[in-house]
Amino acid sequence: MKSLKIQSRRTFGEPQVGCEQCTGDRAHLRAVLIIAADTGLRRNELFTLSWKENDIDFDNRQIRLRAINAKWNKGRAIPMTQRVYEELLKLKEQHGDHQSGLVFGGLKEVKRSLNTACRMTGIEDLHKHDLRHAFVTRSILAGVPPAVVLKASGHSSDEWKRYLNVTPDMLHDLFTPLEGQESEAVKTYGYDVMRQLTEALMGSWKSGENGEFFQELRARVAMPTGSGQRQARMP
Numbered sequence: 001m002k003s004l005k006i007q008s009r010r011t012f013g014e015p016q017v018g019c020e021q022c023t024g025d026r027a028h029l030r031a032v033l034i035i036a037a038d039t040g041l042r043r044n045e046l047f048t049l050s051w052k053e054n055d056i057d058f059d060n061r062q063i064r065l066r067a068i069n070a071k072w073n074k075g076r077a078i079p080m081t082q083r084v085y086e087e088l089l090k091l092k093e094q095h096g097d098h099q100s101g102l103v104f105g106g107l108k109e110v111k112r113s114l115n116t117a118c119r120m121t122g123i124e125d126l127h128k129h130d131l132r133h134a135f136v137t138r139s140i141l142a143g144v145p146p147a148v149v150l151k152a153s154g155h156s157s158d159e160w161k162r163y164l165n166v167t168p169d170m171l172h173d174l175f176t177p178l179e180g181q182e183s184e185a186v187k188t189y190g191y192d193v194m195r196q197l198t199e200a201l202m203g204s205w206k207s208g209e210n211g212e213f214f215q216e217l218r219a220r221v222a223m224p225t226g227s228g229q230r231q232a233r234m235p
Helices: 013-018 028-039 043-047 081-093 109-122 128-141 148-155 157-163 170-175 181-200 209-221
Strands: 062-065 077-081
Touching: 028 043, 028 081, 028 128, 028 181, 043 081, 043 148, 077 081, 081 181, 128 157, 128 170, 128 181, 148 157, 148 181
Parallel strands: none
Antiparallel strands: 062 077
């Protein structure tokens, strides 16, 4: 069984730094990072999403993964966070009439651009699959029931065991700013990501119950501005 370290080490400060490098030849990387981190889609599942097959349901804000493209041949529906919804709208404008019919316009790999972005920001040891782990860990720590996260991520029961030890103590690592970052900015970004995950996966944010939960979460991760900074790594 893999160590839990890989799931918990990505911080909310990292995507802010990384997305700054998603320009020019690396502009396509932004959508990949955000959608992967907020859906838990595997690489093949992500890059085989199709406009032609109606995999993207904007009306119901769902990504419909077909069994033929899913691991274990089990299709599933993944709710969209607001930022995933916005990135997919942009991709529709860019690649909606691409001859491949694919959401990412035939893109199959981002390893080179991801490595370049990491090198330019000092981010270490980030792999595409880490974003899938980040989705699960962040969702659980945001208060989403593990069974709900499991359904969205498509993990097998054996794969799921590695997440059983996710604890609130890990929140401090998630909200630790990188060197040169403002602590409050990282926390604000992190709270918004977790709020969007909760809203998408549970549809209960507007009920008011999650508002109280996030007030408690803020108290648990409160730390002085600028303290506990770490060297750069990415989401």
